[in-house]
Amino acid sequence: MGTAMLYLANSHRRVLFWVVVTVVALLTMVNWRIAQFEQLLQDGKVVRFALAPVDPRSIMQGDYMVLEYAIAQEVRAALPEGMTQGQLLLTLDSQKVARFVGIYRDQPKTAEQLTVDFRLRNHRVKLASNSFFFEEGQADHFSQAKFGEFRVSERGELLLVNLLDDQLQPL
Incomplete structure (x- = not known):
């Protein structure tokens, strides 16, 4: 039973890791695009x-x-x-x-x-x-x-x- 709990905990940690990585990547891309639009508003012709x-x-x-x-x-x-x-x-x-x-x-x-x-x-x-x-x-x-x-x-x-x-x- 202890091994099953350890395995479950490890799989949850992996899933949590990938969820966090995905969220950070998405937020980074969205903020990068916002920064590009702000730059265009400021410097665009x-x-x-x-x-x-x-x-x-x-x-x-x-x-x-x-x-x-x-x-x-x-x-x-x-x-x-x-x-x-x-x-x-x-x-x-x-x-x-x-x-x-x-x-x-x-x-x-x-x-x-x-x-x-x-x-x-x-x-x-x-x-x-x-x-x-x-x-x-x-x-x-x-x-x-x-x-x-x-x-x-x-x-x-x-x-x-x-x-x-x-x-x-x-x-």
């Missing part, structure tokens, strides 16, 4: 995308705004058949609003150009986020959004920061 109008209501999820980008049609027209992700080559105007130049394929770019990641899902161009959630009852306020303001990293990763009105002021 500001880029704004004009939005196309979309209905801001979901019965299942509450109030939110589906983000459709004005450049989406240009992007879809320029995509080679079968391409579902990559990088867009953009320029910024004086107000930091993105203008589509083409699909980036490792060609040289000018100092004024930047690249951002994109994916094509269900025939929709997806940048960082295709939705923006807000408090219930705020649909009228956020339906005024004309631009999405993002931070972009050197690698082309985007992070949505604000929705902006037609004067580029945060809502």
Whole structure:
């Protein structure tokens, strides 16, 4: 009986060890990703995308705004058949609003150009986020959004920061 208890205790210790290792690994990865987002918020270049109008209501999820980008049609027209992700080559105007130049394929770019990641899902161009959630009852306020303001990293990763009105002021 004593051997069985010792074996049980050893197996419990092994399980506990692996549970602790797994939890520490997960927490480390989550905190690493949070730190990357914080760095992007602090150091990322500001880029704004004009939005196309979309209905801001979901019965299942509450109030939110589906983000459709004005450049989406240009992007879809320029995509080679079968391409579902990559990088867009953009320029910024004086107000930091993105203008589509083409699909980036490792060609040289000018100092004024930047690249951002994109994916094509269900025939929709997806940048960082295709939705923006807000408090219930705020649909009228956020339906005024004309631009999405993002931070972009050197690698082309985007992070949505604000929705902006037609004067580029945060809502």
